[in-house]
Amino acid sequence: MALVPYEETAGVGLQKFHKPLATFSFANHTIQIRQDWRQLGVAAVVWDAAVVLCTYLEMGAVELRGCSAVELGAGTGLVGIVAALLGAHVTITDRKVALEFLQSNVQANLPPHIQPKAVVKELTWGQNLGNYSPGEFDLILGADIIYLEETFADLLQTLEHLSSKRSVILLACRIRYERDNNFLAMLERQFTVSKVHYDPEKDVHIYKAQKRNQREDL
Numbered sequence: 210m211a212l213v214p215y216e217e218t219a220g221v222g223l224q225k226f227h228k229p230l231a232t233f234s235f236a237n238h239t240i241q242i243r244q245d246w247r248q249l250g251v252a253a254v255v256w257d258a259a260v261v262l263c264t265y266l267e268m269g270a271v272e273l274r275g276c277s278a279v280e281l282g283a284g285t286g287l288v289g290i291v292a293a294l295l296g297a298h299v300t301i302t303d304r305k306v307a308l309e310f311l312q313s314n315v316q317a318n319l320p321p322h323i324q325p326k327a328v329v330k331e332l333t334w335g336q337n338l339g340n341y342s343p344g345e346f347d348l349i350l351g352a353d354i355i356y357l358e359e360t361f362a363d364l365l366q367t368l369e370h371l372s373s374k375r376s377v378i379l380l381a382c383r384i385r386y387e388r389d390n391n392f393l394a395m396l397e398r399q400f401t402v403s404k405v406h407y408d409p410e411k412d413v414h415i416y417k418a419q420k421r422n423q424r425e426d427l
Contacts, residue, residue: 231255233287235263236294240318242285245310255285258353261413262381263291265406271377273297276347279371281332281364282354283307286314292350293319293327300346302332335363344373352381358388365395368418378418379405 231254233240244254266273266288274296280289281302289301303311312329319327331337349371354364368378378400384390393416396402400418407414 231285233260233263235267235291238294238318240287240290242287242314243310243317244285255287256353257408257411258381258383258413259285259287261406261408261411262288262350262352262379262415264408265379265381265415266291266295270405271348271379273348277345278348278350279332279346281334281349281351281367283311284352286311286318286329288350288352289327290315290318292348293323297326297348299327301327301329304333305331332367334360334367338367338370341371343370344376346371346376349376349378351379353383355380355382355389355392356385358391361388361392361395364392365399368396369399369420372420374420374422376419379415380418381413381415383412384414 229244231242231244233242233255242255273292276297277300278289278292278297279300279302280286280292283289283301283303284307286301289299293299301311301315308329308331315327315329316324330340332341349368355361372378382389393402396416396418399421401421402416402418405415405417
């Protein structure tokens, strides 16, 4: 979602982000993700939260075959690519400036017979929601999209618009700052939220959210 490079103060920790290709193995496929830190910053590198979310999907925790899914703030598209390989019909979204880069990764990593199941589409949170039907998706995916406080209200509005009572939202993130917990508290006002997975090595949490029933709000 954000296209602002992080400061390069972490030294060795950031070296993997400057590699032009990052290689992964998911869903019996080798996936090679092109990265472009210099041009697009944080939107164009694979963060640990995306890898953990892909692993969680591969574990079969959610039935993906035939489901309608959307990835928010997709960046490199890794999560959406893996969801498509696992059988979902996926809309992979980000801001307009990142779409060409995103499309190149999707085309390079999905076999021809699966490519029709993945659509790359513009979505700026809180803005062009009219291009999407309310409650359109069974599954909403987001990896490391909770970090800019000024986007929280727009992200919540987007989640509210795209989800129905039957939709499942999976958000993978590190809890780095107090504002990250603040977003989860905001989310809990509109959704039932639970932590469903934690990767201690990468320090990544996965939260599951679903719209509250009206009776729960009484």
